[in-house]
Amino acid sequence: MDKGFTRVRPLEGGLDAWSDAGYLTEDETIVAIRRPV
Amino acid sequence: MHELTTYLLRYGLAIIFGNVFLEQLGAPVPAIPTLIVAGALVQQGRLNLWPVLGVALLAALLADTVWFLIGRWQGHRVLRTVCRLSLSPDSCVRGTEDLFERAGMSSLLYAKLIPGYNMIAPPLAGAMGKTLVSFLFWDALGSLLWLGSGVTLGYLFHHAVNQLLEHLADLGFWAGVVLAAGLALVILWKWWQRRRVTKILRLARVSVSELKKLMDSGNPPQIVDVRNRSAHLHDPRRIPGALKMTFDEIDARLGDLPRDREIVLYCT
Numbered sequence: 303m304d305k306g307f308t309r310v311r312p313l314e315g316g317l318d319a320w321s322d323a324g325y326l327t328e329d330e331t332i333v334a335i336r337r338p339v
Numbered sequence: 340m341h342e343l344t345t346y347l348l349r350y351g352l353a354i355i356f357g358n359v360f361l362e363q364l365g366a367p368v369p370a371i372p373t374l375i376v377a378g379a380l381v382q383q384g385r386l387n388l389w390p391v392l393g394v395a396l397l398a399a400l401l402a403d404t405v406w407f408l409i410g411r412w413q414g415h416r417v418l419r420t421v422c423r424l425s426l427s428p429d430s431c432v433r434g435t436e437d438l439f440e441r442a443g444m445s446s447l448l449y450a451k452l453i454p455g456y457n458m459i460a461p462p463l464a465g466a467m468g469k470t471l472v473s474f475l476f477w478d479a480l481g482s483l484l485w486l487g488s489g490v491t492l493g494y495l496f497h498h499a500v501n502q503l504l505e506h507l508a509d510l511g512f513w514a515g516v517v518l519a520a521g522l523a524l525v526i527l528w529k530w531w532q533r534r535r536v537t538k539i540l541r542l543a544r545v546s547v548s549e550l551k552k553l554m555d556s557g558n559p560p561q562i563v564d565v566r567n568r569s570a571h572l573h574d575p576r577r578i579p580g581a582l583k584m585t586f587d588e589i590d591a592r593l594g595d596l597p598r599d600r601e602i603v604l605y606c607t
Contacts, residue, residue, distance in 0.1 A: 309601040314544040316607035317566070318416060320578055323547045327576040 347504075348385055351377065356394045359486070363402030365458055367526050370395075371489045378493020379500035392486055399451075399482040400475060403461040407474050410465025415573050417462045418607075439463050440569050447477035451485035467569065545603055553601065554580075560601035565589070570607070578605070 313320065321327050347354070355373055362370040374395065380386040410417050418436070438456060439446055450460035464474050493500055507514040545553075553560050562581040566574075577583065584592055586606070596602060 307596065307598055307602055311543065311545045311601070311603055313550060313562075313603050313605040314546050316605040317564075317574070317576060317578065318607070319547050320550070320605075321576065323551075325547065325551055326579060328579050329575050329577075 347376065347380065351380065351386055352390055352394045355391060356398045358398075359395045360398035360402050363399050364405065367529065368522070369525075371492075374486060374489025375493035375496070376500055376504070378490035378495075379497035379504075380493075381490060382494045382497040383501075388490070391490060392483070395486045396479065396482055399486065400479060403478050403482070404471070404475070406458075406461035407465040407471065407478075410462030411468070412465075413462075414466050415570065417466060418459060436463065436567055436569055439467065440567060444469060444473055444477045447474070447481045448484065449481065451481055452488075466573070550603055553603075558600060560603045561597050563596070563602060563604045565604050565606045581605075 315322075317327070355370075355377055358368055358370045358373045361368050377386055377391050381388045381391060439460065444464065446456075447460055447464065451457045461474070461478065507517070510517060550560070550562075554562075559580075562578050564577045564581040564583045565586050567585060571583075582595065584595070
């Protein structure tokens, strides 16, 4: 993954840590319905 | 020798049950040495094979069922909790999910022989909505394979085991001290190793608060959701703006990723 990319880092704790911290998430099924194909 | 053997014969089944049960619950008390000693005693005709295998199997199934039910109750979140005990929580969750997705319930046959997967497979089966009957069937077969291999080792190498027991018996009270010190050293070594690797991994990661700051900045990173298919099915949430991409697709879709912005990946 270092093929010319500025910086690549994994998120500590993943999605659960993100939502546990109270930050917003979006539902990918709802997003898929709303976005026109 | 006699005192120690008498003790093992008197409380052998209870020790085997307690040891297997605690290990399967996650305590750092390896049961294989106990099973090897039991195998040597079976070879000498001092313990019966079937009660040994029976109590050990019961203990393993009880502990595994506890984890299975916790997995069913808590879902995928329990995997993160269990994987916190491992060296790399993210790769632990991903690796075990991938393995379970590929092999299904039959992976319980050899789960106990793979360090790490042993602990995660029962709650994973529960989280994936498998039936208790099917879980008990595969888990019993896998447990018998694991328990049987320990007892067979003791049976085959009974001379060496007896010599070790004799040495320990000669030490008397100090045998307990030596065993306790050995166990303490194993736990200390694992703890130190885990702490060292966790420290290195933490340096290379981005925390959620740092990611939020980066997202609110003028040059937000591109977030990539690289969770596998089953994780998406069980939890359709994602971080706003995250690009969905499995690990297998990364090489083919490198062109979709910006080279002038930082990339932040999450895989659990």
